[in-house]
Amino acid sequence: MTLDLNSSQLYFNRELSWLQFNSRVLAQALDEKLPPLERLKFLAIYGTNLDEFYMIRVAGLKALFKARIQETGPDKLTPSEQLEQIHTYLHKEHQVLESCYTSIISELHTHSVHVKNYDVLNPEEQLEIKEIFFNEIYPVIIPIAVDATHPFPHLNNLSFGLAITLEDDAKNIKHGLIRIPRIISRFIQLGQTFVPIESVVEHFASELFPGFTQLASTPFRVTRNADIEIEEEEADDFLEILQEGLRSRNKGSLIRIELMEGADIDLLNFLLSHLNLDENDIYSYKSLPLNLGSLWQIVGDKALSHLVLPTFSPKTLPPLDSENIFEAIDKQDVLLYHPYDSFEPVVQFIKQAAIDPDTLAIRMTLYRAGPKSPIVKALIDAVRDGKQVTVLVELKARFDEENNLRWAKALEDAGAHVVYGIPGLKVHAKIAQVIKRKGKKLQSYVHLATGNYNPSTAKIYTDISYFTAKEEFSNDATHFFHFLTGFSTYTKLDTLFMSPVQIKPKLVKFIEKEGKYGKNGHIILKANSLVDTDIIKALYQASQAGCKVDLIIRGICSLKPGIKGISENISVSSIIGKYLEHPRIYFFKNNKVKCYISSADLMPRNLVRRVELMTPILEENLTQKIEQILMLQLADNKLRWELQEDGNYIKVPLLGKAVNNHAVLEQYVNKIHDKTKKETPDYVSRLASRILKDN
Structure with a gap:
């Protein structure tokens, strides 16, 4: 019997499979064997992941549904079927999420770390918060009246604030909004007590609307379609059109509203009447703070670092621990496994090239470089030192567009040759090439990787880096960069493979x-x-x-x-x-x-x-x-x-x-690092092999 490999029964739906992945992230937050802030970290990751899922994947399905497109993948589920299953899945997981958060907060209490609303603070704490409110919050917060002469405002993507019902002395009922700008911290911190900003604003709401009495209020948060559509063929100035695309991200269609349970029904109807959302787009929380990603503020408190897993210090091992990196690559190819192997040699690859008078050219791709990039700074130094620097900065890297725009402009202002991508394609390849003069010949060095040139994420992402000076790799690297900067049609490489x-x-x-x-x-x-x-x-x-x-x-x-x-x-x-x-x-x-x-x-x-x-x-x-x-x-x-x-x-x-492969590899690298100070390289190599085989 011939089996049909096109059958929809042989394929899982990609969106539902992604939800399963995020549930595995949530399972880490449920693991009571982990320190409490480590658990809270996974809850924050879960929330950030879900925000992006809604902004891109759910928004896309809604757009397909409106366009009356039926099939979208090999599983043959229609957009409406997928949206219904996503809704069912997430609402079913809601109780697990609530229970998880309650458990973590309870455990944090045993470590004298508290998350408390304003109304349960003691009088001294409330007095301190009041002073903070009037000095730091009141001047920048935005009260908004909504009536016949004050239209309902546009709410940007991931806007957070309060909807409020007010009454004047004549018993006239009014509705309004209070926007909480992102420049205000999500939690006001008093020692080891974290006070949600919305509970403070809610308490002092009447101060923002003098002459009115507050009858009801509810915090809310909205999510919009954040996928940027760029007609590249029509773009005379790609930077300008991308900047316009970033502005349009805040104007995408609304796809979700998050609220706290028990919201006043009239106030809820007021919101929904202006937001054009249906019941399936409403998510109500009992105890969870709106915007789970904001929990990073608590996780990242350095005074509480004892409540996360111990930080591992990446190591630089032979042959990169004592030699000039290019001399080491001349002798042998080098492969690093981050974050166990330090990312610093990758940074030094560019930094040493930038200051070496024998360096003629540096070429590389940048997809997500991060907000404070030592690599970009080294490239700028190289340009100023007279070296030829060519950088492809992928401006279409989703949610890193603004960072990449800034780096592209800085590199261009310094005099580097900057390429902004290829029409119709994202450049996601990770490659850097350094060309040096050695005597009467040119020598090329190549770095290839699975991850981004971002030292920050390299501490928490596992990725592979590979250095080589082999001629066949260098030739392909040169052809690749010529393809990126020229008018070449799709080219085939001889040793590397390119999509x-x-x-x-x-x-x-x-x-x-x-x-x-x-x-x-x-x-x-x-x-x-x-x-x-x-x-x-x-x-x-x-x-x-x-x-x-x-x-x-x-x-x-x-x-x-x-x-x-x-x-x-x-x-x-x-x-x-x-x-x-x-x-x-x-x-x-x-x-x-x-x-x-x-x-x-x-x-x-x-x-x-x-x-x-x-x-x-x-x-x-x-x-x-x-x-x-x-x-x-x-x-x-x-x-x-x-x-x-x-x-x-x-x-x-x-x-x-x-x-636990993460723990084993941490121990492995620490042992090798310690042994390099005492033993021969051959002994270290044998030890490395034995550690891995034993596990």
């Missing part, structure tokens, strides 16, 4: 080839998401041939494992823990080149609509290092979840020795 032309066909070919080895074949794919149907079909066929397939997919997975005759040889794992798993690693046991790292996830957007790079790891020792990391993750029984045929994820049972 949208090369990566997907190569991956499909490698999967098909490994599948032919049957039971002797083994494929391991590690990525953030697996959605692409051609990749999934190839994996199903490899499984049908008897090939073992291990997928480590942190987030969305549309593939269904465990289906008899189709995917019983496929396992899908998801690792959620202290660090955000971010590398893309593609491993094929019997391939001539076994291991590849990439900036590209297994999604159509990455493989078809973005410029990405996939890098072969040619050195056997580096391949072994990556293989050991993958095997360690597949052995993890503390942070790993397994996807079931019904779409649910089950935490891997703790059988035998406990293996």
Whole structure:
């Protein structure tokens, strides 16, 4: 019997799969073995994730529904069916969320950390808050009357404030709003007590409307469609049109309102009459603060650092610990696994190049550089020192557009050649090239990575960095940057692979080839998401041939494992823990080149609509290092979840020795770092191998 691999029964819906991922994040917040602020951190991440999901994914589904588009993916669910299932899923999870927050706050109380509304503070605390209100909040807060002469105002995306019902001396009823600007901290802090700003504003609301008595009020928060549509072909000035797009983000259609339970019904009707939302767009909370992402203010309090997991200090190991980085790369290729291996060598790669008189040119791509980038500052220094600097700054990096605009302008003002992207495609590749003069010849050095050039996120994201001076990589890097800066049509590289032309066909070919080895074949794919149907079909066929397939997919997975005759040889794992798993690693046991790292996830957007790079790891020792990391993750029984045929994820049972891959790798790097001061490099290498194999 021939099985139809196009059947909708073989694919999970990507949106519902994402919700499962965020539930695994919430499960970390529910873990009472973690310190309380570590749990609160995961609650903040859950909320931030959900905000973005609504701004982009739910907004997109609503737009498809309005356009009367029916099918949207291989699972064949219509936009309306997806919206209904999303609504049902999130409202069902609501009680878990409330219970989780209550549990964490209760535990924080045992550590003398409190979250209290204004009305339960003692008189001394209330007096202190009153002084803060009139000195720091009253001058910047915005009271808004709404009546025949005062129209309901436009509310920007993620606007937060209070709706209020007022009565004057003549018993006339009025409605108004109080906007709470983002420049005001979400919580007013009194020592280790955090007071929600809305409870303070609510108490002093009458001060903002003199002559009126407050009858009812409710905090609220709105979410809008934040996906920016840019007609690049019509853009004479891409910077200008992007800036206009950023302004339009606050004008997108409303898709959600968040409120506190027990809101006055007339006040609620007043809000809804102006916001054009239906019942499914209303989310009411009993105890949760609006904007869970704002809990980072409490998590980030340095005085409370003892209530999170111990901070790990990344290490710089041989051969980059004592030599000039370029001299080290001349001798051998170097592979780093962040955040265990420090990101500092990547920063030094640019910094040392910027000040070296032998450096002729520096070229790199920037997707998310962060607000305070030492790399961008080094590039500016290099320009001022007379070096040729070429930077592609991807202005379409979602929610980092403003940062990237600022860096692009700073680089351009300094004299760098700045490219703002390619029409119709996002450039998501992570690559830097340094060209030096060595005697009468030119020598090129290349850095390729799975993650962004952002030192801040490199401390909390796991990612791979790869340095090489090999000629074949350098030639491809040069061709790649010529493609970015010139009028070239899609080009093919010889050693590296580039999307949208090369990566997907190569991956499909490698999967098909490994599948032919049957039971002797083994494929391991590690990525953030697996959605692409051609990749999934190839994996199903490899499984049908008897090939073992291990997928480590942190987030969305549309593939269904465990289906008899189709995917019983496929396992899908998801690792959620202290660090955000971010590398893309593609491993094929019997391939001539076994291991590849990439900036590209297994999604159509990455493989078809973005410029990405996939890098072969040619050195056997580096391949072994990556293989050991993958095997360690597949052995993890503390942070790993397994996807079931019904779409649910089950935490891997703790059988035998406990293996937390994040903790093991921290210990591993610390031991290697300590041994480098006492032992020979050969001993250190043997120790490293033994530590990983033992786990």
